Amino acid sequence: MASINGDRLLADLRELARIGAYQTGVDRIAFSAQDIEARRWLVGKLKQAGFDASMDRAGNVLGRDAGAPKAILIGSHTDTVPKGGWLDGALGVIYALEIARSAREAKSTSEIGVDVMSFQDEEGSYLSCFGSRIFCDGVANSEIESAQAKDGTPLVKALEALATEAPHHRLDPNRHLCYLEAHIEQGPRLEAASQRIAVVTGLVGIRRFRIRAFGRADHAGTTPMNMRRDAGAALVAFAGWVASEFPRHAGPETVWNIGSMTFLPGAANVVPDQAELVLEFRDTKTAVLDLLEAKVLARVEDSAAASARLEAHPLSRILPADMSSSLGAVIALAAAGFGEKAMFIPSGAGHDAMFVARSIPAAMLFVPSIGGRSHHISENTSDADIVLGCKVLAEAVSRLQANPSAIGSNP
Amino acid sequence: MASINGDRLLADLRELARIGAYQTGVDRIAFSAQDIEARRWLVGKLKQAGFDASMDRAGNVLGRDAGAPKAILIGSHTDTVPKGGWLDGALGVIYALEIARSAREAKSTSEIGVDVMSFQDEEGSYLSCFGSRIFCDGVANSEIESAQAKDGTPLVKALEALATEAPHHRLDPNRHLCYLEAHIEQGPRLEAASQRIAVVTGLVGIRRFRIRAFGRADHAGTTPMNMRRDAGAALVAFAGWVASEFPRHAGPETVWNIGSMTFLPGAANVVPDQAELVLEFRDTKTAVLDLLEAKVLARVEDSAAASARLEAHPLSRILPADMSSSLGAVIALAAAGFGEKAMFIPSGAGHDAMFVARSIPAAMLFVPSIGGRSHHISENTSDADIVLGCKVLAEAVSRLQANPSAIGSNP
Numbered sequence: 029m030a031s032i033n034g035d036r037l038l039a040d041l042r043e044l045a046r047i048g049a050y051q052t053g054v055d056r057i058a059f060s061a062q063d064i065e066a067r068r069w070l071v072g073k074l075k076q077a078g079f080d081a082s083m084d085r086a087g088n089v090l091g092r093d094a095g096a097p098k099a100i101l102i103g104s105h106t107d108t109v110p111k112g113g114w115l116d117g118a119l120g121v122i123y124a125l126e127i128a129r130s131a132r133e134a135k136s137t138s139e140i141g142v143d144v145m146s147f148q149d150e151e152g153s154y155l156s157c158f159g160s161r162i163f164c165d166g167v168a169n170s171e172i173e174s175a176q177a178k179d180g181t182p183l184v185k186a187l188e189a190l191a192t193e194a195p196h197h198r199l200d201p202n203r204h205l206c207y208l209e210a211h212i213e214q215g216p217r218l219e220a221a222s223q224r225i226a227v228v229t230g231l232v233g234i235r236r237f238r239i240r241a242f243g244r245a246d247h248a249g250t251t252p253m254n255m256r257r258d259a260g261a262a263l264v265a266f267a268g269w270v271a272s273e274f275p276r277h278a279g280p281e282t283v284w285n286i287g288s289m290t291f292l293p294g295a296a297n298v299v300p301d302q303a304e305l306v307l308e309f310r311d312t313k314t315a316v317l318d319l320l321e322a323k324v325l326a327r328v329e330d331s332a333a334a335s336a337r338l339e340a341h342p343l344s345r346i347l348p349a350d351m352s353s354s355l356g357a358v359i360a361l362a363a364a365g366f367g368e369k370a371m372f373i374p375s376g377a378g379h380d381a382m383f384v385a386r387s388i389p390a391a392m393l394f395v396p397s398i399g400g401r402s403h404h405i406s407e408n409t410s411d412a413d414i415v416l417g418c419k420v421l422a423e424a425v426s427r428l429q430a431n432p433s434a435i436g437s438n439p
Numbered sequence: 440m441a442s443i444n445g446d447r448l449l450a451d452l453r454e455l456a457r458i459g460a461y462q463t464g465v466d467r468i469a470f471s472a473q474d475i476e477a478r479r480w481l482v483g484k485l486k487q488a489g490f491d492a493s494m495d496r497a498g499n500v501l502g503r504d505a506g507a508p509k510a511i512l513i514g515s516h517t518d519t520v521p522k523g524g525w526l527d528g529a530l531g532v533i534y535a536l537e538i539a540r541s542a543r544e545a546k547s548t549s550e551i552g553v554d555v556m557s558f559q560d561e562e563g564s565y566l567s568c569f570g571s572r573i574f575c576d577g578v579a580n581s582e583i584e585s586a587q588a589k590d591g592t593p594l595v596k597a598l599e600a601l602a603t604e605a606p607h608h609r610l611d612p613n614r615h616l617c618y619l620e621a622h623i624e625q626g627p628r629l630e631a632a633s634q635r636i637a638v639v640t641g642l643v644g645i646r647r648f649r650i651r652a653f654g655r656a657d658h659a660g661t662t663p664m665n666m667r668r669d670a671g672a673a674l675v676a677f678a679g680w681v682a683s684e685f686p687r688h689a690g691p692e693t694v695w696n697i698g699s700m701t702f703l704p705g706a707a708n709v710v711p712d713q714a715e716l717v718l719e720f721r722d723t724k725t726a727v728l729d730l731l732e733a734k735v736l737a738r739v740e741d742s743a744a745a746s747a748r749l750e751a752h753p754l755s756r757i758l759p760a761d762m763s764s765s766l767g768a769v770i771a772l773a774a775a776g777f778g779e780k781a782m783f784i785p786s787g788a789g790h791d792a793m794f795v796a797r798s799i800p801a802a803m804l805f806v807p808s809i810g811g812r813s814h815h816i817s818e819n820t821s822d823a824d825i826v827l828g829c830k831v832l833a834e835a836v837s838r839l840q841a842n843p844s845a846i847g848s849n850p
Contacts, residue, residue, distance in 0.1 A: 215661030249721050250811070251626050251694070255631065268676070268678075283662070287708060288705040289701070290701065296719050297696065297719065299698070306707045
C-alpha cells in the first residue's frame with residue numbers, strides 16, 4: 029500500500045497558494061502571469077521528483093512516469109476564477125503530484141505508473157475546460173478563434189505567449205488506462221451528513237434557457253388591470269409555475285435555478301413591456317432533463333394566446349457524463365479501509381473529468397467544503413480531510429495497480 | 440352660453456407645440472429655454488386678449504381677468520416630460536386661454552371672471568407639482584434647496600434665471616372660487632367605452648414600496664434544493680401572492696404594478712442572495728390603500744422565519760384627492776347639453792388639481808387619449824374631441840357663472 033506524505037502535501041498546497049495569493053484565496057486566472065508561474069512551478073516539482081514534465085503550448089502541464097509503459101492519469105487544474113479559493117483544482121493536482129511522487133519513492137514495481145496532469149482554463153476565463161478538451165479530442169480552430177475573455181482579449185492572443193512551449197500533450201489511449209480527479213465538493217452535502225469522502229456518480233448535464241415575456245408599456249395609474257398586457261406579471265407567473273411544477277417532474281437529485289430576472293423599462297409607474305429571466309436545470313439523467321425541457325416549452329407555448337406572450341431561447345446545453353461505477357467502487361472500498369463510508373452523489377458542477385470520461389474510464393472523489401463555499405476566498409477544507417482524501421485516492425490507485433481489471437474498458 | 444372658437448383653439452395648441460417640438464411630440468422640460476419661451480408666449484397671448492398677465496419667479500403664469508372681482512381659475516401646465524406629447528398639460532392651458540378670451544369677447548357681464556393658469560414643473564423635472572404647490576400653500580425652503588434634476592442641477596440654480604420676474608402669484612381665497620382643469624385621459628377607458636368626456640371623481644393616492652429579499656448565494660449546481668436560501672424564489676413567491684391576493688382586497692378601481700424586479704448577483708449558476716422589486720398601488724380611497732398596505736406588511740412579516748427574509752421599505756406616499764362632486768355634476772350636465780354622457784372615473788395619474796383641491800373646490804374633465812398613450816411623442820386626441828372638450832368646459836363655466844351656488848364651498 030502506497031503511503032503518502034501528508035505534511036508534504038499540505039506544504040505543497042500552501043506553496044502553490046502563494047502564487048497569485050489574494051487575501052485568504054487565490055487569483056490565478058488562466059494564462060495570467062500568476063497562472064503560468066504556477067504551471068512552471070508544477071513542472072519544476074515534477075522534474076525534481078523524476079518525472080518527464082513540461083507545459084505545452086495550450087498551457088497543459090503533463091508529468092509522465094517515464095519508467096512505466098502504462099499509467100493512471102490523475103489531475104485537475106491550477107487556474108482559478110477571479111478572487112477564487114486556494115483548493116478548487118489545486119487540490120486534485122497536488123494529490124496527483126503527491127501520489128505519483130510517493131509511488132516513485134516506494135519504488136513501485138507495477139507496470140502501471142501515475143501520470144500527473146494540470147489542465148488549462150477549466151474555469152472558462154476564455155473557454156471552459158479548454159485544456160481537457162484539447163488534450164482528449166482537440167478543439168476546432170473556429171472555436172479557438174472566437175473565444176475571448178470577458179475583457180475582450182482573444183484566446184489566440186493569450187496563446188501567442190506560449191507558442192514556443194512543447195507541442196500539445198495528447199491523451200494516449202494505449203498508455204492512459206483511466207482518469208482520477210479529486211476535488212472539493214463545492215457544496216454542503218458531505219458536511220451536512222458529517223461524512224468525509226464522496227464518490228461522484230456522474231456529472232450533471234445542464235440546460236439553460238432565457239425566457240422572455242413581451243407585453244405593452246402602459247401607465248400603471250391610468251390603465252385598468254383588465255386592460256393590461258403585463259410582461260412582468262407573465263414572467264412572475266412562469267417563475268411561480270417552475271416553483272410548483274418542477275418538483276413534480278424532477279428526479280431526487282435534480283436542481284434548478286432562476287438566477288436573474290429583469291423588467292423593462294423598469295419604472296415603478298410603467299407596466300413592464302418586456303421581462304426576462306434565465307432558468308437552468310441540472311441532472312445526471314438525460315431523460316429527466318428532456319422531460320423538464322418539454323414541460324418548459326409546453327408552458328411557453330401555452331402563452332401564445334395570453335395577453336403577454338412568452339418565448340424560450342436555449343442558451344446552453346451541457347451533456348451529462350457518467351463516471352465509471354467500477355472505479356467508484358474501488359474508491360469506496362479504499363475509503364472503507366480508512367473507516368470511512370463513502371457517500372455517492374452527483375457533481376452539480378462541471379469538471380475536466382466530464383471531457384476525459386468520453387475517452388477513458390473516469391472517476392472523481394470529493395472532500396468536504398467548509399460551509400459548502402467555493403469560488404470565493406473563504407473556500408476551505410480541514411487539513412485532516414485534505415490528507416484523508418489523498419490517502420483514499422492513493423489507496424485506490426494501489427488497488428487498481430494490483431488489480432487492473434477493475435479499471436474496466438473504454439466507455 | 441359662451442361660444443368658443445374651435446379653429447383658434449386648435450391653432451393655438453399647434454403654435455404652442457412648435458416651441459420645443461420633437462418629432463411628433465414636444466420636449467419642453469420645466470425651466471428649459473423652451474419651457475420659458477412657451478410661458479412668455481402664453482403671457483403675450485393673454486395680454487393681447489386684455490388680461491393682466493405675467494410669469495412669476497417660480498415660472499407660474501397667471502392671467503387675471505382684471506375687470507371681475509371674482510374668478511374661476513382654469514389651467515394646467517405647459518412643461519412636459521422629456522420627449523413627451525403635445526397635449527399633456529398644454530390642452531388644459533389653451534382651453535383656459537380660449538374660454539377666458541371668448542368670455543371677454545362676449546362681453547360677459549358676470550361678476551365672476553376667468554383667470555388662466557399655467558403651473559410650473561407639474562411633471563417633476565425638479566419637484567413634482569412645484570408650481571401648484573407654491574401657488575396654493577408654498578413649499579418649504581428646505582425642500583426647494585434639496586430638489587434637483589436627474590442630471591444633478593439644483594432647483595435653486597434653475598430658479599436663479601427667473602429671480603427678476605414678478606413676485607410669486609398666490610391663490611386668493613377671496614377671488615378664486617374654484618379650479619377647473621381639463622386634461623387628456625392618459626389611459627384607454629374613454630376610447631374603450633366609445634365615450635368622449637369623463638368627469639374625474641378623484642385623484643388616486645399612491646403608495647410605493649421597495650420589497651427586498653435576503654438569502655444566501657450558493658452554487659446552483661452543487662446545493663440541493665432543500666438546503667438553499669433563495670432570495671429570488673422568495674421574491675417571486677411574494678409577487679405571486681400580490682397577483683392572487685390583491686384582487687381579493689382591492690376596490691373596483693384599484694390598480695397596482697410591479698414595475699421593476701432585480702436579482703443579485705444575477706448569474707445563471709448562482710442562487711440569488713438578494714432580490715428586490717418595486718410595488719405600487721393606487722386608489723382614491725384611503726381605506727383601500729390602508730388595507731392593502733396592512734396585507735403587504737403582514738405578508739412581509741410572515742417571512743421573518745423563512746429561509747429568505749423579506750423587508751418592506753416605503754418609497755413614497757401620495758394622498759388621494761377628492762374632486763368636487765357638485766362641480767363634476769355641472770360638467771356632466773354641460774356634456775349632456777352636447778349629447779354626451781359623461782363617464783365618471785378616477786384619475787390614476789397625479790395632476791396640479793390634487794394640490795389646488797386642498798384649498799378650493801376643484802374638478803377635472805378628461806378627453807380621450809388615442810390608444811391610451813401619453814408621455815410619448817405618439818400622444819394624441821382627435822381634433823373633434825379636443826374642440827368638444829373645450830365646448831363642454833366653457834358651457835360648465837357659463838353655468839357656474841349663472842349659478843354660483845353650484846360651486847360649493849371650500850373643502
